[in-house]
Amino acid sequence: MATHLDDDAKRLAELGYKQELERSWSGFSNFAISFSIISILSGCFTTFGQAWNNGGPIAITWGWPIIAGFILIIGFCMSELVSAYPTAGGIYWWAATMGKPIHGWFTGWLNLIGLIAVTASVDYGCATFLNTLLGMFDKDWGGGLTFTFGLFVVIIVLHALINIYGHHLVAVLQNISVWWHVFGVAAIVLILVFGPDSHQSASFVFTERINNSGFSDGMYWFYVLPLGFLLTQYTITGFDACAHVSEETKDAARTAAQGLWKSIAYSGIGGWILLLAFLFAATDVTEINKELGSASAIFTTALSPGLAKTVIAISVIGQFYCGMSCVTSMSRMTYAFSRDRGIPGAKLWSKVNKNRTPVNAIIMGCTAALVLTLPALYKSPTGTPVAFYAVVSIAVIGLYLAFLIPIYLRLRMGARFRPGPWTLGGKYKVLGWIAVIEIIVISIYFIMPLAPAGVPGNKAWDWTAVNYAPLAVGAVLILVGGWWALSARKWFTGPVRQVDDPGVDLVGSS
Structure with missing residues (x-):
């Protein structure tokens, strides 16, 4: 029996899927989830120290806009792809469709580990700043690593519950999150302009170099400074969320593409203004x-106690919104990859409840994020949160390598690619190659040691200082590569069509 469908469901049927998830998100809500996951109230706060210690102000004032520009190019390339293929599988689906099943297999696993790591790092960062905020109300506050991890567990459980039981509420909260970030950032900038008794000079903000990395100054330009760029590369990521919720978005072929690149552009501008305010207040x-x-430390030294608390409280709430959005994106990708039998126990993770919510995928992803963050319970010899930065590196490497594969495959397809309503036209070639090269370069840097004590053979070498990002990502690649060679290549065929006739039986039952 034929079913009347809107254009979105018809397009989804052409791509091979029934409309199982509820399509109730507006274009603004689609933009909002990526804008919330990028969250300059999260990344600019939690990884500021990475740039300060590895390069200082110039890693921020010059590094941020330059790296943000490269990321926007990556975003343009991905906007063209989501316009052509608006599915919850997102980048892994694009890779499998434009290439072969093996491309989809590796892209899916890189994307999944990246999304799990993003969720872990955002929620752990939120717990860290919440712990700091609580300590500001009580000078005798003794919350250490164990207490911070406990807060992290509470936060990630709350995010799981919101996503499970608040399926209508999530889209509303995404919209609120956008305005919280806009007005929150504006409030913080105004506080940092008018609150301090004095400010740094423009010379300090735009030319000062700092090297607290432990590596020699001779390594500053080619090694230390690029490590500081992790601030930008980590903050402006997770924008593939626009694709992962495209099956829940109206007019997705247009609005998801626009939401993706706009979330990067607006975050890049807002983040730079926010960071400049940080640096001018860093007296x-x-x-x-x-x-x-x-x-x-900037806020507690430059502002009154009341204003410092206000700034950190605004950030903590923004980070909470960010983590909630991360769980949404992660669970949709898990659901879609499982729908195509890419994850063990696929039937379990691809189930949706009566509210069309992938509950099991939410629980699995949040549990994996908890396990990935366990090393944060151990303190490094230097006191620097090396384990946290390693989780951040995993997120960056996993996600951006996953982005690289479909961008490269689109380049390889050339004129054979059938674009959607949002397209780069002939500019795809130069933009695509810029994106590929940038991703390769940053992936190499972020598997390198973050401190001398993490360099094998160094006299000060210590396991707690090791950047375990290459170990985690490498283990995943070896595992899924071996699995592919021994088994998966025989049965994983990429996207599994649920619909052969786009006019029949297109709406999935609960």
């Missing part, structure tokens, strides 16, 4: 260095 360099470059 007590000695104390900030003692606090390992923590952004909170």
